[in-house]
Every structure is written in C-alpha cells, then in structure tokens.
Amino acid sequence: MAREVRRLPKAHLHLHFTGSMRPSTLLELADKHGVHLPEALTSGEPPKLRATDERGWFRFQRLYDIARSCLRTPEDIQRLVREAAEEDAADGSGWLEIQVDPTSYAPRLGGLIPTMEIVLDAVDSASRETGVGMAVVIAANRMKHPLDARTLARLAVRYADRGVVGFGLSNDERRGLARDFDRAFAIARDGGLLAAPHGGELAGPSSVRDCLDDLHAGRIGHGVRAAEDPRLLRRLADKGVTCEVCPASNVALGVYDKAEDVPLRTLYEAGVPMALGADDPLLFGSRLAAQYDIARDAHAFTDAELAELARQSVRASRAPEEVRDRLLAGIAEWEAEPADAAAGGSTG
Known part of the structure; x- marks a missing residue:
C-alpha cells in the first residue's frame, strides 16, 4: 500500500495569490461585490485552457483578471490567505511562499x-491560525515597463524584515526580454x-538560460x-538551481498533452x-498533494x-532553519513508517 502523500511534510514554493482561491x-x-463571472468560472469544473498561442494566453489572463477583481477589501485578502494556508495544511505543507x-x-x-x-498582516494571521509557516514573493509583471519592476523590487526589499523573501517575474515569458529587468533583480x-523569475514553460530552454544569465536566478x-x-x-x-515544477498547470495550459509527458523523470x-x-488551483483544478500524486501515478x-x-x-525554501529541520525530520518519519500505517488520515 502506498503512503498517503498528504501526510508527507513538504514546502510549497509556487502558488499565485488570486490563483490560490x-x-x-x-x-x-463575486456575489458580494456584484461581479459577473463567465461560465468558465462558475461551472464547477476547471476552465478549458490552452495558452500556447496568444489567444489562449489572453483567455487565461482574462479569467485570472476577472477573479482578481473580486478581491476588493482587506477582509477578502485575509480570507483568501487563510484559506490558502488551510488548503496547504490539509495537503501536508508546512511552509508556503505565496x-x-x-x-x-x-x-x-x-x-x-x-x-x-x-497582505503581510493576513499572512501573519493565517500562519498563526493554521500552523503553516508563510512568506511572500513579490512578483513583477513582464508585460509592464521595467521601471515598474524596479519600484516593486525596492518595495520588496523594504519588507524583507516582514516576511518578503523573494522577487519574481511572471506573466507571458514569450514577451519582452529578461535582461530588461536585470536592474530590478539586482536591487532585490x-x-x-531570492531571485525567482518564471521561465521555461511557455518558452523554451533559452528562457531558462536568460533567467540564469541576466537575472542570476536562484530558483526558476x-x-x-x-x-x-x-x-x-x-x-x-x-x-543547484531549483525548478518550481507545476505538472497540472503544464498540462492545463497545453505545454504538454498529458501528465505522462511532463519531464519530471528527466529533470x-x-x-x-x-x-x-500547484500554480493556480482556481483555474487548474488541483492543489499541492495532487502534484505528488501525478509524480507517483x-x-x-x-x-x-x-x-x-x-x-x-x-531545501529550496526560505523557511527559517528550525522550520526546515522540523519538516525534514517529518519527511524522514513518513519514509520510515510502514506503508499501511502511513496510508490513512491527513495533516488537517
């Protein structure tokens, strides 16, 4: 009998804010704020997505933007962060970088x-309430001007003592050049x-090299x-550069046709x-433990x-040493348990 992956302690390093909802x-x-949602967001099933062309990416981004427009008050932010932490706790995550x-x-x-x-007050509260350690990665949008990214980099540094641990670069990696954002990443x-830009999903290996050469990425x-x-x-x-691999989103966005095609074994x-x-569970339909199920199945x-x-x-996380040690000890305990003993229950 295989061990239950939700009981396996782990860290979650690739989860977007609105996408965690x-x-x-x-x-x-949406009902509270009078926002009309398209059927793709109300059907109860993950929307059909394929972002390998401009039209597909635009549709994905439009759905994300509509969902984001429903977050309008501090209470909405607090709820989103608390629920993201609760979902992670249920999946065995002891550390989340959102x-x-x-x-x-x-x-x-x-x-x-x-x-x-x-956001940081919400992170502090959610961490206390759920027991999941949490931190924030501030991400610039590569579709915007690099000067905007510099502003965000300075903001990220300002809050480094309040739980901001990294600086990222998101949105369509096929647009713009990584080197345009080199100054922002130098500031961070x-x-x-930590420098943690997106690369090597919608674009090929060259985008990963650009992240290494131009942005000196510590994670991809x-x-x-x-x-x-x-x-x-x-x-x-x-x-030792860690890749934050999100198998379900790779398939949902059409990068690979099926889960078996995602090159987990190769890496x-x-x-x-x-x-x-998990990337964006709201749009892709699966959370952290499901990614481990994909690796297994x-x-x-x-x-x-x-x-x-x-x-x-x-090891790739920015968790404090005592959190890392606790999680690593828990992983060893999970691995040492007989499979039938580790197959049931959850971490809550």
Missing part, C-alpha cells in the same frame, strides 16, 4: 504600501532577496523546458532539484523518491 470563495465574493503582484490590488486597497501591509538581490518558476537541453540540465544541477534523473507546486515515483522531492522543496 477556492472556487466556492470566488462565487461568494506570490503576489501588489500593483494588481493597490487601486482598491489604497496604494502599494497599504496593500503590502494588508542586493537587498538579500516552472523550468520544465530545460529538459530539452542536456547542457542546461547539467548547469541547473551543478548550480529528477539529471539531478535538477525540484519543488512541486504518471511517472512511477516511489515513496522514497517522493520523499526526496519533498526534501528538495524544503
């Missing part, structure tokens, strides 16, 4: 600084933050397309560290290999 919460907030672009929420929350205060790195959001370049795989493995056997992530990862994936996620 429960579908039921979206419906309630990614947010505060410029998207600032117009309704009084500006960038009030927005960050609201000089302020002690996605990175799966590195599997197409053996030299790049060796580079990632030698440098794992090349020695590239991975941290499995579609790629025949053994329990020992799943435990190693969990260890890799913890």
Whole structure:
C-alpha cells in the first residue's frame, strides 16, 4: 500500500495569490461585490485552457483578471490567505511562499504600501491560525515597463524584515526580454532577496538560460523546458538551481498533452532539484498533494523518491532553519513508517 502523500511534510514554493482561491470563495465574493463571472468560472469544473498561442494566453489572463477583481477589501485578502494556508495544511505543507503582484490590488486597497501591509498582516494571521509557516514573493509583471519592476523590487526589499523573501517575474515569458529587468533583480538581490523569475514553460530552454544569465536566478518558476537541453540540465544541477515544477498547470495550459509527458523523470534523473507546486488551483483544478500524486501515478515515483522531492522543496525554501529541520525530520518519519500505517488520515 502506498503512503498517503498528504501526510508527507513538504514546502510549497509556487502558488499565485488570486490563483490560490477556492472556487466556492470566488462565487461568494463575486456575489458580494456584484461581479459577473463567465461560465468558465462558475461551472464547477476547471476552465478549458490552452495558452500556447496568444489567444489562449489572453483567455487565461482574462479569467485570472476577472477573479482578481473580486478581491476588493482587506477582509477578502485575509480570507483568501487563510484559506490558502488551510488548503496547504490539509495537503501536508508546512511552509508556503505565496506570490503576489501588489500593483494588481493597490487601486482598491489604497496604494502599494497599504496593500503590502494588508497582505503581510493576513499572512501573519493565517500562519498563526493554521500552523503553516508563510512568506511572500513579490512578483513583477513582464508585460509592464521595467521601471515598474524596479519600484516593486525596492518595495520588496523594504519588507524583507516582514516576511518578503523573494522577487519574481511572471506573466507571458514569450514577451519582452529578461535582461530588461536585470536592474530590478539586482536591487532585490542586493537587498538579500531570492531571485525567482518564471521561465521555461511557455518558452523554451533559452528562457531558462536568460533567467540564469541576466537575472542570476536562484530558483526558476516552472523550468520544465530545460529538459530539452542536456547542457542546461547539467548547469541547473551543478548550480543547484531549483525548478518550481507545476505538472497540472503544464498540462492545463497545453505545454504538454498529458501528465505522462511532463519531464519530471528527466529533470529528477539529471539531478535538477525540484519543488512541486500547484500554480493556480482556481483555474487548474488541483492543489499541492495532487502534484505528488501525478509524480507517483504518471511517472512511477516511489515513496522514497517522493520523499526526496519533498526534501528538495524544503531545501529550496526560505523557511527559517528550525522550520526546515522540523519538516525534514517529518519527511524522514513518513519514509520510515510502514506503508499501511502511513496510508490513512491527513495533516488537517
């Protein structure tokens, strides 16, 4: 009997803010604020998406933007963060780094600084209530001007002592050049933050190299397309750069046709560290533990290999040392338990 992956302690390093929302919460907030939702967000099933062309990406972004427009008050933010932590706790996550672009929420929350205060207060409260350690990665939007990214980098550094641990770059990686954002990432790195840009999902291996060469990335959001370049795989493995791999979203966005095509085995056997992530559960329909189920069911990862994936996620995190030690000890206990004893229950 296979061990229950929800009992496996792990860290969650790739979860977007609005995308973490429960579908039921979206419906309630839309009703509260009088927002009309398209059928794709009300059907009870994940929307049909394919973002490998401009039209498909626009549809994905439009649905995300509509969902984001339902977050209008501090109470909405607090609810979203608390529920994201509750979902992670149920999936065995002991540490969550949630990614947010505060410029998207600032117009309704009084500006960038009030927005960050609201988000970080919500993170503190949710962590206390659920027992899940939490931190924030502030992400710039590569569809906007690089000067906007510099503003966000300075904001991120300002809040480094309040739980901001990293600086990212999101949205369609096929647009713009990574090097245009090099100054923003330099500001973040000089302020002690992790550089964690997206690359290597919608675009190929070259986008991963750009993240390494131009932005000096310590982690890569996605990175799966590195599997197409053996030299790049060796580079990632030698440098210990973790790829935040999100199998369900890779399939949902049409990067791969089915879960078996996601190159988890290729990256794992090349020695590239991975941290499995859920990306946007609201739109992709599955959360963190389901990504470990994909590794087991579609790629025949053994329990020992799943435990190693969990260890890799913890090691790649910015969790405090005592949290890392606790999670690593829990992983060892999970792996040492007889399979039948570790197959039931949940972490709550």
